[in-house]
Amino acid sequence: MFEKILENVNAKPPLVHCITNYVTVNDCANMVLACGGSPIMADDINEVEEITAICNALVINIGTLNERTVRSMIKAGQKANRLGLPVILDPVGAGASSLRTKTVFELLKEVKFSVIRGNVSEIKTIQLGNGTTKGVDADLSDAVTDDNLDQMVAFAKTLSEKTGAIIAITGAIDIVADNQKALIIRNGHAMMSRITGTGCMLTTVVGSYCGANPEDILMATAAAVSNMGLCGELAFEKIQNQNGGTASFRIALIDFMSQMDMGTLRGGIKVETR
Amino acid sequence: MFEKILENVNAKPPLVHCITNYVTVNDCANMVLACGGSPIMADDINEVEEITAICNALVINIGTLNERTVRSMIKAGQKANRLGLPVILDPVGAGASSLRTKTVFELLKEVKFSVIRGNVSEIKTIQLGNGTTKGVDADLSDAVTDDNLDQMVAFAKTLSEKTGAIIAITGAIDIVADNQKALIIRNGHAMMSRITGTGCMLTTVVGSYCGANPEDILMATAAAVSNMGLCGELAFEKIQNQNGGTASFRIALIDFMSQMDMGTLRGGIKVETR
Amino acid sequence: MFEKILENVNAKPPLVHCITNYVTVNDCANMVLACGGSPIMADDINEVEEITAICNALVINIGTLNERTVRSMIKAGQKANRLGLPVILDPVGAGASSLRTKTVFELLKEVKFSVIRGNVSEIKTIQLGNGTTKGVDADLSDAVTDDNLDQMVAFAKTLSEKTGAIIAITGAIDIVADNQKALIIRNGHAMMSRITGTGCMLTTVVGSYCGANPEDILMATAAAVSNMGLCGELAFEKIQNQNGGTASFRIALIDFMSQMDMGTLRGGIKVETR
Numbered sequence: 156m157f158e159k160i161l162e163n164v165n166a167k168p169p170l171v172h173c174i175t176n177y178v179t180v181n182d183c184a185n186m187v188l189a190c191g192g193s194p195i196m197a198d199d200i201n202e203v204e205e206i207t208a209i210c211n212a213l214v215i216n217i218g219t220l221n222e223r224t225v226r227s228m229i230k231a232g233q234k235a236n237r238l239g240l241p242v243i244l245d246p247v248g249a250g251a252s253s254l255r256t257k258t259v260f261e262l263l264k265e266v267k268f269s270v271i272r273g274n275v276s277e278i279k280t281i282q283l284g285n286g287t288t289k290g291v292d293a294d295l296s297d298a299v300t301d302d303n304l305d306q307m308v309a310f311a312k313t314l315s316e317k318t319g320a321i322i323a324i325t326g327a328i329d330i331v332a333d334n335q336k337a338l339i340i341r342n343g344h345a346m347m348s349r350i351t352g353t354g355c356m357l358t359t360v361v362g363s364y365c366g367a368n369p370e371d372i373l374m375a376t377a378a379a380v381s382n383m384g385l386c387g388e389l390a391f392e393k394i395q396n397q398n399g400g401t402a403s404f405r406i407a408l409i410d411f412m413s414q415m416d417m418g419t420l421r422g423g424i425k426v427e428t429r
Numbered sequence: 430m431f432e433k434i435l436e437n438v439n440a441k442p443p444l445v446h447c448i449t450n451y452v453t454v455n456d457c458a459n460m461v462l463a464c465g466g467s468p469i470m471a472d473d474i475n476e477v478e479e480i481t482a483i484c485n486a487l488v489i490n491i492g493t494l495n496e497r498t499v500r501s502m503i504k505a506g507q508k509a510n511r512l513g514l515p516v517i518l519d520p521v522g523a524g525a526s527s528l529r530t531k532t533v534f535e536l537l538k539e540v541k542f543s544v545i546r547g548n549v550s551e552i553k554t555i556q557l558g559n560g561t562t563k564g565v566d567a568d569l570s571d572a573v574t575d576d577n578l579d580q581m582v583a584f585a586k587t588l589s590e591k592t593g594a595i596i597a598i599t600g601a602i603d604i605v606a607d608n609q610k611a612l613i614i615r616n617g618h619a620m621m622s623r624i625t626g627t628g629c630m631l632t633t634v635v636g637s638y639c640g641a642n643p644e645d646i647l648m649a650t651a652a653a654v655s656n657m658g659l660c661g662e663l664a665f666e667k668i669q670n671q672n673g674g675t676a677s678f679r680i681a682l683i684d685f686m687s688q689m690d691m692g693t694l695r696g697g698i699k700v701e702t703r
Numbered sequence: 704m705f706e707k708i709l710e711n712v713n714a715k716p717p718l719v720h721c722i723t724n725y726v727t728v729n730d731c732a733n734m735v736l737a738c739g740g741s742p743i744m745a746d747d748i749n750e751v752e753e754i755t756a757i758c759n760a761l762v763i764n765i766g767t768l769n770e771r772t773v774r775s776m777i778k779a780g781q782k783a784n785r786l787g788l789p790v791i792l793d794p795v796g797a798g799a800s801s802l803r804t805k806t807v808f809e810l811l812k813e814v815k816f817s818v819i820r821g822n823v824s825e826i827k828t829i830q831l832g833n834g835t836t837k838g839v840d841a842d843l844s845d846a847v848t849d850d851n852l853d854q855m856v857a858f859a860k861t862l863s864e865k866t867g868a869i870i871a872i873t874g875a876i877d878i879v880a881d882n883q884k885a886l887i888i889r890n891g892h893a894m895m896s897r898i899t900g901t902g903c904m905l906t907t908v909v910g911s912y913c914g915a916n917p918e919d920i921l922m923a924t925a926a927a928v929s930n931m932g933l934c935g936e937l938a939f940e941k942i943q944n945q946n947g948g949t950a951s952f953r954i955a956l957i958d959f960m961s962q963m964d965m966g967t968l969r970g971g972i973k974v975e976t977r
Contacts, residue, residue: 177451177725178458178470184726184899189949194899195796195839196726199769202800209799221473221497223769251469251483252476291469349687351458351468400684401463410948413897451725452732452744495747495771522743525757526750565743623961625732625742674958675737 156426157378160368161417164191169211169366172235173359174198174228176218176247179352182409183216186356189413190382192363198224203231212240212366214359215266217258218247218291225258232266241269241365241372244320245358248291249273250280260284263318269365269372271314272323272358275299275307282314292348299328308337308429321376325357329384331377338377341425342384344391350405357383360412377426385423386411430700431652434642435691438465443485443640446509447633448472448502450492450521453626456683457490460630463687464656466637472498477505486514486640488633489540491532492521492565499532506540515543515639515646518594519632522565523547524554534558537592543639543646545588546597546632549573549581556588566622573602582611582703595650599631603658605651612651615699616658618665624679631657634686651700659697660685704974705926708916709965712739717759717914720783721907722746722776724766724795727900730957731764734904737961738930740911746772751779760788760914762907763814765806766795766839773806780814789817789913789920792868793906796839797821798828808832811866817913817920819862820871820906823847823855830862840896847876856885856977869924873905877932879925886925889973890932892939898953905931908960925974933971934959 169192175183180196187194197206200223207213213235215228235242244266246259259281262268271281274293299307311322311332324330329340347353360383364375390407397403443466449457454470461468471480474497481487487509489502509516518540520533533555536542545555548567573581585596585606598604603614621627634657638649664681671677717740723731728744735742745754748771755761761783763776783790792814794807807829810816819829822841847855859870859880872878877888895901908931912923938955945951 176470178454180726181455181729181899185950185953188897188899193840195799196724196767197796197800198767199802201770202802205800205802219470219472222475248469248471252471252479254473254476254479292467349462351455351462400687402459402680402683402687405459406680406950406954409950413948413950450744452728455729493744493746496749522745525743526745526753528747528750528753566741623736625729625736674961676733676954676957676961679733680954 157374157381157420158417160364160371160375160378163367164364167367168192169363170195170209171212171214171359171362171366172197172207172210172231173214174203174224174231175214175216175355178218179355182352182356183359185409186412187359187363189409190360190363192366198227200227200230203227204234207231207234207240208238210240212362213242214245214362215242215262216245216247216355216358217255218355220255220258228262229265232262236267241369242266243270243272243358243362243365244268245355246271246273246277246281249277251291256280268318268320270321270323270361270376271318272325272361274354275324275326278314278322278324282310293326299324299326299330304328304339308332311337321372323361323376323380325354325380329380331373331380333373337429339427339429340377340381340384342381342388342423344387346391346404347387349401381424381426382415382420385420386415388423431648431655431694432691434638434645434649434652437641438638441641442466443637444469444483445486445488445633445636445640446471446481446484446505447488448477448498448505449488449490449629452492453629456626456630457633459683460686461633461637463683464634464637466640472501474501474504477501478508481505481508481514482512484514486636487516488519488636489516489536490519490521490629490632491529492629494529494532502536503539506536510541515643516540517544517546517632517636517639518542519629520545520547520551520555523551525565530554542592542594544595544597544635544650545592546599546635548628549598549600552588552596552598556584567600573598573600573604578602578613582606585611595646597635597650597654599628599654603654605647605654607647611703613701613703614651614655614658616655616662616697618661620665620678621661623675655698655700656689656694659694660689662697705922705929705968706965708912708919708923708926711915712912715915716740717911718743718757719760719762719907719910719914720745720755720758720779721762722751722772722779723762723764723903726766727903730900730904731907733957734960735907735911737957738908738911740914746775748775748778751775752782755779755782755788756786758788760910761790762793762910763790763810764793764795764903764906765803766903768803768806776810777813780810784815789917790814791818791820791906791910791913792816793903794819794821794825794829797825799839804828816866816868818869818871818909818924819866820873820909822902823872823874826862826870826872830858841874847872847874847878852876852887856880859885869920871909871924871928873902873928877928879921879928881921885977887975887977888925888929888932890929890936890971892935894939894952895935897949929972929974930963930968933968934963936971
């Protein structure tokens with residue numbers, strides 16, 4: 156179901172402008188390259204508009220936000236809006252500090268986002284205005300489960316209606332939704348939460364896929380989420396065979412993204428629509 | 430001897446707030462995860478107090494200090510002090526520039542540290558007020574050896590007395606001391622100095638273990654130092670078998686931390702008390 | 704032909720001060736260590752002069768420039784000039800934004816560089832004052848090929864004459880030139896462009912080799928370019944045998960640099976002089 160999305164990435168490799176945190180920035184750049192895009196990290200307010208203008212998508216990640224970079228995020232986001240480029244938000248740690256929560260609301264007010272991708276606690280913070288985020292990881296009590304899935308799907312659709320963005324809630328079960336339709340994705344592996352940056356990397360894959368598929372943001376986002384999850388499954392299988400640990404898992408995760416082909420993805424995706 | 434320390438980490442995975450350098454920050458985050466904690470990197474002065482408040486320990490690393498982040502370090506450190514949380518200092522490059530030396534003394538004046546972990550040149554700088562640090566690596570003439578070990582142990586105890594912190598001097602031979610007791614640790618491998626960030630990563634493991642063991646900072650620190658050294662030994666053995674180089678060593682180092690169990694640690698620790 | 708260069712690196716391991724971007728900084732630090740040097744990353748304006756003064760070379764990389772760090776680059780560069788230390792410029796993304804182009808010209812005006820290393824689009828921007836750089840990667844239409852090689856060699860020599868720096872244009876075919884002589888280097892592998900930071904890492908190897916060989920900057924630069932390319936070839940061969948992807952390639956690249964010896968290099972270099 157994601158053939159067209161991947162074909163477009165291959166046909167027109169997207170340039171992706173990332174204003175992101177310094178913790179996972181290297182993994183993000185390598186993940187953009189691995190998934191078929193080309194990354195540009197630039198955050199000085201005097202160049203972000205020009206950089207956005209030569210790109211196909213903009214990814215904004217508040218993982219290590221500061222006053223200087225928040226100004227750049229807004230300026231770049233508004234430029235992308237004027238140019239009609241997809242803008243993706245990763246609200247890392249929204250709910251963990253009032254600065255983060257406030258910044259997310261400021262960004263939502265100033266910039267129109269195409270996709271918001273976060274863990275369930277971060278996304279709930281956006282809906283509720285305050286959160287129970289335990290640091291930068293989701294609070295366990297928030298988790299999407301089969302029991303609350305219908306409710307969470309409805310929640311995602313409502314938030315999409317409210318924000319105008321595709322909502323991607325990722326965790327053990329992933330939900331990608333617009334205001335009418337939701338895709339439930341069951342790819343992934345628990346080990347993805349034992350390395351830093353899985354979420355950040357995924358957001359840059361979303362940015363890459365959306366950059367090459369601006370006319371189908373919902374499916375581009377779902378393809379990224381499913382593909383990333385599948386890479387996590389394959390990576391876990393590989394390190395088990397080699398008795399590797401979490402650092403080997405990270406290497407394998409990026410490796411599989413760089414080697415992904417349509418046949419493997421077709422055979423591995425676990426997606427249903429609600 | 431470290432059973433209780435590791436049990437507490439597993440029982441109550443610590444959240445660790447790191448204000449650290451951008452060179453090794455990704456390795457630090459992954460190392461915190463590998464050793465059983467959960468990392469949060471946040472350095473904006475408007476959120477550091479809130480972030481510290483939800484954490485179990487604070488790690489301050491001056492590797493790429495600047496005026497903005499030094500202010501945040503002090504504010505976060507004072508908050509951690511008020512909350513009674515362990516605060517760990519990694520005085521990277523103290524002695525290499527007057528800014529670094531001055532900053533370390535300012536931090537020591539404004540914040541009460543639970544542990545100070547550095548190489549011997551950095552730690553000597555703290556004692557003497559100026560140093561012979563050759564960049565961010567220890568000066569060879571400073572090295573702890575069997576010949577000067579008694580003298581260095583006495584030095585560490587004196588500095589602990591003076592600062593109120595556990596002193597961890599790491600190198601070929603490691604010393605972890607309070608004002609009365611010192612543990613001499615002979616784990617580790619010379620290849621650990623051929624990658625960047627071994628010291629930084631160790632400091633975050635110290636932070637994680639102290640976060641879960643605030644009532645036994647000395648043993649928590651010693652456990653971290655010994656465990657890290659053992660991972661270095663195992664990593665070297667592994668890459669020798671696979672003909673790997675320094676980058677493979679780094680991956681193996683984090684891998685072994687993520688796979689460490691009490692049996693392996695018990696069999697590998699080389700610790701004596703003086 | 705590079706025996707002496709490598710011997711000097713081994714005999715007197717160079718300390719290399721890097722003011723560089725936060726995307727690839729960890730790889731750069733590890734690459735300096737892998738090639739036999741010792742890295743120091745420091746960018747606060749209040750310490751850069753002191754740090755430069757204890758080092759053997761200074762590397763300036765504008766990959767994530769901002770107002771604060773540009774001031775530090777100039778100050779450190781001028782200090783290095785006064786001390787007669789090699790200064791290497793990596794004009795990442797010159798031509799991609801007017802800020803980057805303007806900054807490169809400001810740096811060239813304020814600091815005397817020993818080597819300028821960039822892709823062909825970046826180097827053309829320096830000559831022409833504006834560029835067609837597509838983000839941080841070279842524009843395909845600019846590529847050095849066998850058809851335009853004579854012309855590009857002449858171009859590199861002219862730019863060297865103009866700037867007083869050794870010019871290193873790297874891509875599928877590499878050119879390292881002073882105003883009279885050029886070395887054409889055909890080491891390397893296409894996969895080097897599928898990871899981030901190959902160029903940045905190479906620039907730090909150039910800095911390390913120049914730091915240990917200040918009397919032969921041309922050959923030190925050529926040795927770094929050839930060696931890095933050879934590591935790329937060996938890394939590609941290795942991951943093909945192991946069915947690895949781009950992240951494994953990155954690990955292997957640094958591994959091979961850390962394991963390089965004169966015999967391997969002698970057998971692998973593909974260099975001619977024009």
